[in-house]
Amino acid sequence: MTTTLHDGTPASAATPIRTNxxxxxxxxxxxxxxxxxxxxxxxxxxxxxxxxxxxxxxxxxxxxxxxxxxxxxxxxxxxxxxxxxxxxxxxxxxxxxxxxxxxxxxxxxxxxxxxxxxxxxxxxxxxxxxxxxxxxxxxxxxxxxxxxxxxxxxxxxxxxxxxxxxxxxxxxxxxxxxxxxxxxxxxxxxxxxxxxxxxxxxxxxxxxxxxxxxxxxxxxxxxxxxxxxxxxxxxxxxxxxxxxxxxxxxxxxxxxxxxxGIILLAVPLFVLLGALIEAMGMARAMIRFLASLIGHVRGGLSYVLVGAMYLVSGISGSKVADMAAVAPALFPEMKNRGEDEGELVSMLAASGAMSETIPPSLVLITIGSVTGVSIAALFTGGFMPAVIGALAMVAVIFMKSRRQSLEGVRKATPKEIGRALTFALPAVILPFVIRAAVVEGVATATEVSAIGVAYTFIVGTLVYREFDWKRLYPILVEAASLSGAILIIIGCATAMAWALTQSGFSAHVAHLMTALGGGKTGFLIVSAIAFVLLGSFLEGIPAIVLFGPLLFPVARALGVHEVHYAMVVIFSMGLGLFAPPIGVGYYAACAIGKVDPDRAMKRIWPYLGALIVALVVIAAFPWLSIGFL
Structure with missing residues (x-):
């Protein structure tokens, strides 16, 4: 089994603790x-x-x-x-x-x-x-x-x-x-x-x-x-x-x-923000509203899962945290409707892969930090690729849920929908406010993360009132631990990238990539395959820190827009991250859903196949990434 952050098990746990x-x-x-x-x-x-x-x-x-x-x-x-x-x-x-x-x-x-x-x-x-x-x-x-x-x-x-x-x-x-x-x-x-x-x-x-x-x-x-x-x-x-x-x-x-890098200060703050959104009950409020809208149709809760991942994704800085916020609120009712546990985990993992480009993803922030690409441009460019991925997911869900039984499922009344919207509104607007503030230049990614933490804390304690104050200290410790694990990888990978660059490796890579032929198309195809493999082993941040400074200049030299290239790279890494048998995100999804990985493995391939089609569309049509810049 492959594990990543939050495995919670010390490296030597296989050996009993000695008592002398x-x-x-x-x-x-x-x-x-x-x-x-x-x-x-x-x-x-x-x-x-x-x-x-x-x-x-x-x-x-x-x-x-x-x-x-x-x-x-x-x-x-x-x-x-x-x-x-x-x-x-x-x-x-x-x-x-x-x-x-x-x-x-x-x-x-x-x-x-x-x-x-x-x-x-x-x-x-x-x-x-x-x-x-x-x-x-x-x-x-x-x-x-x-x-x-x-x-x-x-x-x-x-x-x-x-x-x-x-x-x-x-x-x-x-x-x-x-x-x-x-x-x-x-x-x-x-x-x-x-x-x-x-x-x-x-x-x-x-x-x-x-x-x-x-x-x-x-x-x-x-x-x-x-x-x-x-x-x-x-x-x-x-x-x-x-x-x-x-x-x-x-x-x-x-x-x-x-x-x-001062921009990386957004990492611990967004990690803390994501934890607070879940602990304050704001994530559950978003999900309840989406369920009241479309929960009564065939595959409705599956669509809610995709929509919920789109809303909360990127804010926590951890895909594990994103999935952990969504799954407990939806899985029990989906199981009551007859959904197979392996199917649920497959959808959860594929939704994690789909949402990798959604701002304020820490991978986007890292790309901006190590390559000099505008953070605002990356945030703007990340929306449409995720929409294409979501539509691919929706198509698979539609095909699979055509024969789903809706016996006993009741459609929410307009009054119930309105009440759910009113209750969820303070939570629903937060992701949009955060992303708009950075994109419009109102505040930096670091500043807006601090504003988001303050907003979540105030709204959570005054409006939702679900927060257990005993959780605050562990949340702060967990945010520090996750941030430290991410940031020291960035530091060590930066040192390794320096060694690669100073040795002339970057020049060799540039020459090899340009010598492959096929121009921009060939370069994008090779990059997509390479980052699917890298994403399986390294996850997004270390892979980007290592290879971003090497490959983004090559992309510019070949005429590939850097934002378009970033979206292709991130989407590819998302596929690798959640693709069995290696992808660490896939096993994290299985752990959250408490499902044997073998049971889910055979059901995830239609979703990953749809996301591969989405990746081809994103790579073939640059406008999807740069049309709104």
Missing amino acids: AIARAAQRLESAIQWSTELLAVCLMVAEVSLLLTNVVFRYALHDPLVWGDELASLLFIWLAMIGAVIALQRGEHMRLTTFVARMAPGARALCNTLTDVITVAFVLLLIGPAWEYAQEEWAITTPALGIPNTFRVMSIVVGAALMLAIAALRLTERAAPRDAAKSIAIVAGLAAVLYFARPLLAALGTFNLVLFLVIGVATLVAIGVPIMVAFGLSTLAYLASATQAPLLIVVSRMDEGMS
Whole structure:
């Protein structure tokens, strides 16, 4: 089985927790780290939201922007990213591929899980030294507005790496069998020795080292279940140390650059916004309104599922969160109407793939951050491709539901529809307000996410009144964890992308893509196939950070509009993300629906086939993506 964020299982969970005195002491220390980091993360989340809202008030209401506001927000942001990454490691919520590990025998699986922990220890050990050196160098640089050394910001990487080292080491102490730990340490030490003594030979291999370290190395680490951020970061560090003369602090500086973009501050805020929308009952209000409109027709609730995913998609920053908000509100009644559980999960997964381009998708924000494409243009261009995907889904649902029995289903009266609309209206308008504010330039993506959080909090507590205040602290921790897991991947992938670019790999890719023939059409076809495969393994954000800076310039050179290309790429990645047997989103949908993946697998193909047709239409008609720019 393939898992992604929120699998909730530590990497070494296959091995029972040991109960000797040393292990108990390790557990107490890990609990202390957990408590302190979670409290710090909550404080940082609250501070970021408060600071951004204050900036908005001063900029738009008082016309007196805080010149130091963005600077302080950026400083707090990278601390939030690193502390969130620490929490994600402790909770087992970093993106990782477990398809192959899950099929191993229990003994081999335990050894493999221990090996991933040792590899994580090796990565953070290699990272701490360059991070400390980089922090020292940054002392001479002071921030323009606050006038403080940049070291205060960069120390977040040092502290985060140290805490991750502690957690990974404690995990080994608590869970790893001594024999597995000894074998794993021997394997890692042996590989390190081989790389050290083989440096003269590796230096003579030239660009083949890219294939060895950044293709074979990354693929191997991902296949054995190493967190993707570790696979990217460790492979890049090993490449620079073994095959080049470049200092390792470059990796830290690239990580810093990748995680420090102020536009990425929208990531934790949109994650928090999505969690609040679900917790406040606003998502359920939207779904009830849609169900009152068309729930009485054949396939009505299936259409509601597609419509609900269109409304809530992109706001949370996590497809898992989107699906988790929709499924519990619809699945019980759909089962009562005789829908097969496998069919429901198939629709849910395909709807997740369909809605990948809907703003304010974090993939769109990431593309804008790493390629320089206008965020407003991407938000505008994302609507119609999703409409085409939704229509493809609707066509399949229509064909499948022609013989559905509606016995006992009652049509809602106009009064009931009006009452549902009145109740849902504050929730329904939020996604449109958020998207319109960014598209029309009223506020940046970061600012509007803070406004959305404040709006949701106020409306949820005053209008819907379903919020359990005990959930606030866990929601803030979860938002920090998910954000940290995403952002550190962006940081490590940025470092890896730098290595690929500096080595001339981008030039080779550009030459290869242009030499394939077929002009724009051939390039789009190859890109679509490549990103379907990448989406299966890497998900959208790491794939975009790695390959966006390489391929978008090629698209421009061939005359492909960058917004059109972005939509083709994102839709393709969505297909890969939710396509079995590898796609991580597919298994997340099965977990949410509590359905055996094998039961749903045979039913998802008509929906994915329809989405492939939609992808062809989106690629063939650029107007669908750029017609409203």
